[in-house]
Amino acid sequence: MSRVLPVSFYSRPTLEVARDLVGAVLSSGEGDYLVEGRVVEVEAYLGRDDPASHAANGPTPRSAIMYGPPGRAYVYFIYGMHHCLNAVTEPEGTAGAVLIRAVEPLAGLDLMAVRRGRRLPPRRLCDGPAKLCRAFGVDLSCNGLPLDGGRLRLGPPQGPRPRIAVGRRIGIAKAADLPYRFCEAGSGFLSAPRG
DNA sequence: TGGATGATCGCA
DNA sequence: GCGATCATCCAG
Numbered sequence: 001m002s003r004v005l006p007v008s009f010y011s012r013p014t015l016e017v018a019r020d021l022v023g024a025v026l027s028s029g030e031g032d033y034l035v036e037g038r039v040v041e042v043e044a045y046l047g048r049d050d051p052a053s054h055a056a057n058g059p060t061p062r063s064a065i066m067y068g069p070p071g072r073a074y075v076y077f078i079y080g081m082h083h084c085l086n087a088v089t090e091p092e093g094t095a096g097a098v099l100i101r102a103v104e105p106l107a108g109l110d111l112m113a114v115r116r117g118r119r120l121p122p123r124r125l126c127d128g129p130a131k132l133c134r135a136f137g138v139d140l141s142c143n144g145l146p147l148d149g150g151r152l153r154l155g156p157p158q159g160p161r162p163r164i165a166v167g168r169r170i171g172i173a174k175a176a177d178l179p180y181r182f183c184e185a186g187s188g189f190l191s192a193p194r195g
Numbered sequence: 196t197g198g199a200t201g202a203t204c205g206c207a
Numbered sequence: 208g209c210g211a212t213c214a215t216c217c218a219g
Binding site: 043045052053054076078079080081082084086099101118128129130131169170171172173 | 212213214215216217
């Protein structure tokens with residue numbers, strides 16, 4: 001089994017975790033079903049102090065997982081047809097999550113294309129939060145899974161430390177001006193240009 | 196550029 | 208209950 005990030009990595013301020021997740025390696029499945037990619041774009045969603053967060057108004061049935069143990073997946077269903085994958089952050093009792101927005105495919109590109117249902121160039125396989133969920137086979141059945149084994153894994157960055165570009169979160173109405181989006185500068189696999 | 200499509204949650 | 212909201216994607 002490949003290396004994975006320890007729970008202590010996630011049990012920190014969400015903004016720190018978000019920044020440090022750029023370059024991390026996301027993988028799902030194994031053997032013929034192994035799919036792997038390098039995280040190149042994330043967004044931080046804080047707890048009660050962040051109006052854009054699902055946890056903004058305290059725990060609800062959906063957001064309770066954001067208040068739970070760190071290092072687990074928070075998967076939610078959006079727009080009637082899409083899923084988004086987050087990593088839960090902060091110590092248990094404090095809400096926080098990092099939305100994975102884009103991934104650079106490393107392995108299992110054929111399976112990704114099959115799951116996406118279209119013939120796509122590599123840079124278009126995982127260049128959005130819902131697209132990467134499709135490519136990685138992530139749906140609500142993954143909600144709450146630990147990110148250190150089993151179906152979903154998040155491993156430490158490999159190679160040189162990426163240069164980080166900071167920007168505003170995409171597609172939200174509230175608190176849209178906060179610099180909570182972190183990208184690998186110059187990556188060709190981002191969901192939106194620049195950073 | 197707009198249509199698809201449904202879970203969630205605050206408020207009544 | 209009801210309706211506005213929503214961290215989206217894709218066809219045309």
